[in-house]
Amino acid sequence: MSSHPSSSDTRTLGKYKIIRELGRGAMGVVYEGFDPLLERYVALKTIRKDLLDAGTVYENDNILQRFRREAQAAARLHHPCIVTVYDYAEEGDTVYIAMELVHGKELKDYFAQKHRFEIKTALEIMLQLLDGLAYSHQNNIVHRDIKPANIILIDGTGQVKIADFGIARIDTSELTQAGEVMGTPTYMSPEQLLGKHVDGRADLFSAGVVLFELLTGEKPFTGSNITAVMHSVLTADPPVPSQRNHQLPPECDAIIAKALCKDAGERYQSADEFKAVLKTLLDRVNASAPPRPVTPDSHALPTHAVTEPLLLEHTLLPKQQNFPDTLEDWVEYLTQQEMPIFSHTARRINQAMSNPATNAIELGRIIQQDPTLTAKLLKLGNSVYYNPSRQKLPNVNRAIIILGIKNIHNLALACSYVESVITGNSVEQVNRQIAHSLHAAVQSKSFATLVDDPFPEEVFVASLMNNFGRVAFWCYGKDACIQIRRLMDAGMEAEAAERKVLGFTLDELNVALCKAWQLGGLIQECIEAADDPLDDTLSKRVKLVNISQELVRELANGLDSPGAQECLKQVAELTHKKANALLSIVMDNAEQAVHVASQFGASAVAPYIVKPAMMLPPAEVAPPDATVKVSSARLSALGAFQTPMPPGKSGVDQAERIKILQDISGMLDGQANINTVFEKVVEGIQKAIAMDRVLFALISPNRTVLREKISNGLNAELRNHVLEFDISAEKNIFTYALSQSGASWIIPRDDPAMLRLFTPLVRKHLGQNECFVMPIAIHNKFIGLFYCDRAIRRIPLERQSLNVFAEFVQQANICINLSKK
Known part of the structure; x- marks a missing residue:
């Protein structure tokens, strides 16, 4: 037939x-x-x-x-x-x-099935791969996409075939520019990720990644998303293979280290050189004791007895990196090693805008080359904050048409910047810096809108990046950060500590990085104006950015602190609005900043965004006849960063507070389970501010009864019923709290009006104790409230705990409103 x-x-x-x-x-x-x-x-x-x-x-x-x-x-x-x-x-x-037509199986399929290769087999595969690459490079053809999917093992023969020569360059570069999403960058060389000229040494880097995976069963460069993987390829040292697979001879460590050098000049300079090293190793392996078989259940590669270390020429481990010494060295370090993706993207985005005839096309191409940037930009572009008209933006080109090229340019810069710093070392100092920048950016944009600025998004980005050098340092400064922090903890001023450790200030680093990365425009104007932020010759836009930065710093002292009031006065002069009218705008902006942080994928910084509060009376405990109310729009971390009181007493446990806030912020993706949010708040109130009893109660559908939903310290396990309080017929502490827009500090001492709020039903279930109460709402409709007290230990409440109580409840309020959108 x-x-x-x-x-x-x-x-x-x-x-x-x-x-x-x-x-x-x-x-x-x-x-x-x-x-x-x-x-x-x-x-x-x-x-x-x-x-x-x-x-x-x-x-x-x-x-x-x-x-x-x-x-x-x-x-x-x-x-x-x-x-x-x-x-x-x-x-x-x-x-x-x-x-x-090849009948075989791609190497990626073996990896997907967790197949483990003997070292002998791995080296034989690599020798054939390098043999094919040596031939193609001699013919001046670079593959550009060596990866397991393009390496085929022929059925039953052990022969290797490299696929997709002639297509790889189009696959991984040109079609990405035409709008297709690039695949994983795990196997790409650093120079290829940065869009630089590549030669055969880029293929050898990719081959080194494949070798690492053959030897260990793992990839050397990983991350939670494409940008994180790219950052790892560009900056991280590969793991030591013998630490991942203890059966490997030590020579493998040196071979991998050389193959995966970031600098192409330090790698193997030809496929023949790489092949010769592996051939020497294979000869030694073949001369050693025969390997034991690998069974399907094996979780490690077989042992190979190498009798003595194999001395291979040109396979020394990379030299240990010296820490930067000068300002110029720091700029180079941050640019090339720690933030190469952002510095490269920022330059390309700004250069794309230099030619009015092609800027829209070029900007779209650059954005679409980074799938993570594309996804984040479209998410923000489709949000109410950036797109009030809610016109659907399915792709970058549509976003440029609807929102305008200048807005997309600024949004792309912002997205790329935030992504680069939140993938760094997310320690508390970094989170504080990013939180400050995001908050100031939201305030700046709002003020720019009040003065009819044509491009408020540009003001947003200039404010967001006003301290980007400082943020970059705290992200990636490592030991230098520790030294500066120790000097500051010992009482030295920040600027003096920076000069002592670095020889320059972080403001100077800010300026130097701005020039090196060619950020230009309003960003550079604002950074260079930092020495004299209120210079009369500065533009209104620069002044708004500078005032917003100072305002956010002062908000930690309260909205009615002298510093904050002076900032509001300056904003009022620039916007021609009354200072009092600006209060609600500033408070709304603080809440908006939390949402913006979530949209940028930076929910972890939300707890560090200072929410403005009017200062409470100076006494630590309010007068006996006082009822202290704090508007929900005035929530604050006021005093939240002070030293906590000793265990077992009142006050704030800062470590627990930050942990709870981070947990709640992690639910700000709009998909949170509401009950989980409420449970986390109850837990936080009890643990972080040492409350003896905590109650969360929901309003019934007919709005006549407040019914216990979650409680701690109220002996729920001993009761066969839930607590219920009438809120339709009688006036009590709960109807009073629901009549207020924020948190209430109720002190039932000698004030008859307050005493009457503790009705018989309230006294029956809760007693008559000093307490905090605050309602929670969905879309401006109250659905329930939180109550807490220290009735068991009879310890007084204090202002610091009130602020944290209100902070927890407001975070929950944001969370459930997002979940209902």
């Missing part, structure tokens, strides 16, 4: 008969085909022509023409370890390549 397809098969592609579909992806479909002239089966890889044509608007050199040249060059490669390209053709809207 003939093995050829029958003449009745009608589907064709050019001269090829289509047998069956083998797979499909974003680029097109892969078919098994048959060439009737040469009587051979082939693989037909189709590429949608419209994707290639799209490149003409981005490049002077037509991508389709370049693709033809790449395919033609690949067709000249004839090597046992390379999948042969037979033909290139275009038919209608489809471009296709006919290539050798």
Whole structure:
């Protein structure tokens, strides 16, 4: 019987008969085909022509023409370890390549199945891979996409075939520019991720990543998202292989370290050099004791007895990094090693705006090259804060049309910056700095809107990045941060401590980085104006940014503190609004800043955003006849960073407070379970501010009864009923609290009016105790309230605890409102 397809098969592609579909992806479909002239089966890889044509608007050199040249060059490669390209053709809207049909399994499938390779097998695979690369590099062809999916192991033979020569460059670069999402950057070299010129050494870096995975079963560079993986490739040292697989000889550590050097000049300079080192190691392995078999249940590679260390030339571990000494060294360190993605992206985004004729197309291309940036920008662009009209923005090009190129330019800078710092060392100092920057940015944008600024988003970004050098330092300064913090803790002023440790101030680093990264524009104006923020010659926009920065610093002392009042006065002069009218705007902005932090993916910083409060009376405990009320719009962490009181007494446990706030902030994604939020608040009130009894009660559907939902310290386990309080017929502490917009501090001492609020039903269930009460609402409709006291130990309440109580409840309020959107 003939093995050829029958003449009745009608589907064709050019001269090829289509047998069956083998797979499909974003680029097109892969078919098994048959060439009737040469009587051979082939693989037909189709590429949608419209994707290639799209490149003409981005490049002077037509991508389709370049693709033809790449395919033609690949067709000249004839090597046992390379999948042969037979033909290139275009038919209608489809471009296709006919290539050798290989019966085998991709290396990625072995990895996905957790297959463990003996070191001998791993080295044999690598030698064939490098043999094929050596041949292609000698023919001046760089693959650019060496990864397990492009390495095929032929069934039953152990032979290796490298796939997709001639297509990889288009796959991973040009089509990304045309709007397709790039795959994982795990296997890409640093120079390729940064868009620099690449040569054969980029393929050798990728081969080194594959070798690491063959030896250990793990990837050397990982992260929670694409940006984090890219950051790891660009900045992190790879793990030591022998620490991941204790059966490996120590020579593997040096080989991997050299193969994965960030600097191409320090890697193996040719595939032949890399291959020679691995061949020497394989010879030594073959001469050692035979390996034990690997069973399907094995969790480690087999032991190989290497009798003595193998001395390999040119395989020294990279030299230990010296810490930066000068300001110039720090700029270089942060630019090249710690924040290369942002510094590179920022320069490209700003350069894209320099040519009015092509800026929209170029900006869209740059953004779409980073899937994480694209996703975050579209999420923000579709939010009410940035898109009040709620016009749907399905892609970057649409966002540019609807929101305007300048707004998207600024939003892209903001997204890229926040992503680069929240993937750094998220310690408390960093979170404080980012929280300050985000809060000041929201205040600045709001003030800019009041003066009809044409581009308030630009003011937002200038304020957000006003302290970016300081944030970068605290993210990545390592030992220098510790030294400065110790000096400050010992009483030294911050600027003096910075000079003593670094030889310069962080403000000077701010200016230097701004110039090095070519941020320019309003960002640079504001940073350079930091020495004299109220200079009369400064523009109104710069003044608004500078005042917002100072205002956020002063809010920790309360909205009616002298410093905050002076800032409000200055804002009033610039906006022509009355200072009193600005109070509610400032307080609303603080709440908005929490939402913006969540939208930027920086929920962890939300607890550090200072929410403005009017200062309470100076006495630590209110007068006996006083009832202290704090508006919900005036919530604050006032006093929250002071030293907590000794255990067992009243006061604030700061570690517990931060932990609870971070837990609640982690629920700010709009998907939180409401009951979980309430339980976390009850837990926080009891643990962080040492309350003996905590009650969360919900209002009944007919709004006549307040019914216990969650409680601690009220002996719920001993009762066979839930607590209920009438809120329709009688006036009590709960109806009083519901009549207020914020937190109430109720002190039932000699004041008859207060005493009457403790009705018989309240006294029966709760007694008559000093307490905090605060309602919670969804879309401005009260649904319940929180109550707490220290009735068991009879310890007085204090202002510090009131602030934290209100802070917890307000965080819960934000959380449940997000969950209901």
